[in-house]
Amino acid sequence: PWMMIDYGLLGIVTMWLARPMIARGIPLPGRAVVYMLGIYIVEYVSGIIFTQVFGLRIWDYSSIPYNLHGQIMLLSAPFWYALGLGIELLYRWVDTCALVLVRGVTREQIEAMEG
DSSP states (O other), X not given: OTTHHHHHHHHHHHHHHHHHHHHTXXXXXXXXXXXXXXXXXXXXXXXXXIIIISOOOOOOOTTSSSEETTTEEGGGHHHHHHHHHHHHHHHHHHHHHHXXXXXXXXXXXXHHHHO
16 A cells, blocks of 8 residues: 555556657657656655654565665566656557547547657
């Protein structure tokens, strides 16, 4: 249950970061690196808050090589990268479905807008 805050932040921050990067023409693999770094930042900050403010040690990576203060670990990088890719693709799908259902926009019109 503690991670619900992180998951909520992830959803909000991802699209907040995505739109300017898409507008600048940054390719999806590059955006996924930014999302991965954002996930690491949220994980690190929330881990520190849980530990130091609330006295809760939700996770502890201190025994795993290449960790930072036991809060984040390099081993997670491929998973966070893939999650970043997946989140943006999921957002695109959800946005497309919402436009089709709410406004009656066709797939062809959406592709022309992205275009």
